[in-house]
Amino acid sequence: MNDEVKSFRDALGPWQVVFVHDPLVGLDGFVVVDNVACGPSIGGIRMTPDVTVGEVFRLARAMTFKNAAAGLPHGGGKAGIVGDPAMDPLAKERVLRAFARAIEGLEGYIPGPDMGTDETAMAWVRDEIGRAVGLPRVVGGIPLDEIGATGYGLAVAASATEAITGVAVDGARVAIQGFGAVGRHAARFLTERGATVVALADSRGAVHAPDGIDVDAAIAHKASGRSVVELPRGAALSPGALVGVDCEIWIPAARPDVLTGANVDALKAKLVLPGANIPATAEAEARLHERGVWMVPDFVANAGGVICAAVEHGGGTQRQAFEVIEEKIGANAPEVLTRAKADRVLPRAAAEAMARARVEEAGRYRRRGWPAPPAEGRPPDR
Numbered sequence: 001m002n003d004e005v006k007s008f009r010d011a012l013g014p015w016q017v018v019f020v021h022d023p024l025v026g027l028d029g030f031v032v033v034d035n036v037a038c039g040p041s042i043g044g045i046r047m048t049p050d051v052t053v054g055e056v057f058r059l060a061r062a063m064t065f066k067n068a069a070a071g072l073p074h075g076g077g078k079a080g081i082v083g084d085p086a087m088d089p090l091a092k093e094r095v096l097r098a099f100a101r102a103i104e105g106l107e108g109y110i111p112g113p114d115m116g117t118d119e120t121a122m123a124w125v126r127d128e129i130g131r132a133v134g135l136p137r138v139v140g141g142i143p144l145d146e147i148g149a150t151g152y153g154l155a156v157a158a159s160a161t162e163a164i165t166g167v168a169v170d171g172a173r174v175a176i177q178g179f180g181a182v183g184r185h186a187a188r189f190l191t192e193r194g195a196t197v198v199a200l201a202d203s204r205g206a207v208h209a210p211d212g213i214d215v216d217a218a219i220a221h222k223a224s225g226r227s228v229v230e231l232p233r234g235a236a237l238s239p240g241a242l243v244g245v246d247c248e249i250w251i252p253a254a255r256p257d258v259l260t261g262a263n264v265d266a267l268k269a270k271l272v273l274p275g276a277n278i279p280a281t282a283e284a285e286a287r288l289h290e291r292g293v294w295m296v297p298d299f300v301a302n303a304g305g306v307i308c309a310a311v312e313h314g315g316g317t318q319r320q321a322f323e324v325i326e327e328k329i330g331a332n333a334p335e336v337l338t339r340a341k342a343d344r345v346l347p348r349a350a351a352e353a354m355a356r357a358r359v360e361e362a363g364r365y366r367r368r369g370w371p372a373p374p375a376e377g378r379p380p381d382r
Contacts, residue, residue, distance in 0.1 A: 119146065123135055176251045
């Protein structure tokens with residue numbers, strides 16, 4: 001076991017770590033199954049040129065907390081493939097299929113889509129190993145990116161916490177960093193509730209229109225392959241300047257650690273709703289708390305996708321998925337912020353305490369497959 005793996009061990013996990021290498025197709029990847037106390041883990045396969053084991057460890061733990069906080073019968077896991085998601089489609093299919101075959105024996109891990117993968121990729125995975133979520137409709141799936149499950153959850157979290165944060169969605173100005181599968185649907189669902197999107201960013205730049213951006217037109221614009229900086233309305237910004245835009249709600253929906261100690265004080269929003277996992281460093285979250293800026297923890301706010309995946313895995317419908325997202329996030333988001341306010345702790349600390357308690361309770365019912373309960377009180381191995 002190398003030092004990086006050892007540095008992430010604690011009482012909750014990880015349960016399994018698997019490294020995958022196949023030089024014939026140019027595959028390098030890894031899977032972290034963090035914890036299975038609540039059930040088999042669900043987590044996406046991330047494909048980027050710079051994905052690291054450390055990043056996947058952090059994401060897998062976030063999935064453990066996300067699934068537990070949402071009350072799902074699943075643990076947390078995550079996978080990473082080192083590669084360019086825009087590679088030749090046939091090459092990408094070969095890589096995904098090879099990766100799927102390599103992890104077929106990891107029955108405690110159910111793959112889903114993540115950055116760099118999509119419903120098509122999950123169809124390849126399921127074709128190889130018989131399990132995946134976030135599948136195309138034609139093979140019985142609920143395409144969570146297509147319907148905007150994660151973005152819908154963000155809108156639910158914003159509405160459910162209005163009384164605590166003091167930010168009314170109706171009339172709120174919204175800036176979105178990352179106008180992709182999550183960001184575009186967050187924009188759509190928030191504007192349906194009366195918000196105005198005033199700034200957008202993608203990998204090629206950012207645009208600011210204080211009077212508002214036509215979200216439907218922006219979605220169609222992006223679908224044609226163009227950047228938001230080419231939108232007809234608004235002034236171009238550097239991507240880093242988006243943090244300083246005047247708005248009430250700021251949504252990081254792209255890469256990890258986009259809010260840091262170096263830029264967080266430029267943020268003018270009153271509420272941060274993470275569409276991305278681990279979008280802020282610990283220093284940035286602490287500084288937001290000191291300034292009185294609310295941040296719904298990522299694994300609470302953006303749980304819509306995995307809730308949809310769990311409903312799909314259980315044979316549910318799209319309508320049921322939206323109903324469960326409304327129920328779970330609508331209850332958990334205000335509960336976490338209320339706990340944080342009452343205990344005078346960061347929202348993340350309150351959310352992790354809630355999720356950890358649920359994982360530990362679930363673990364007490366398990367005899368195998370999870371590392372935490374003390375020897376006393378457990379039935380002997382048979």
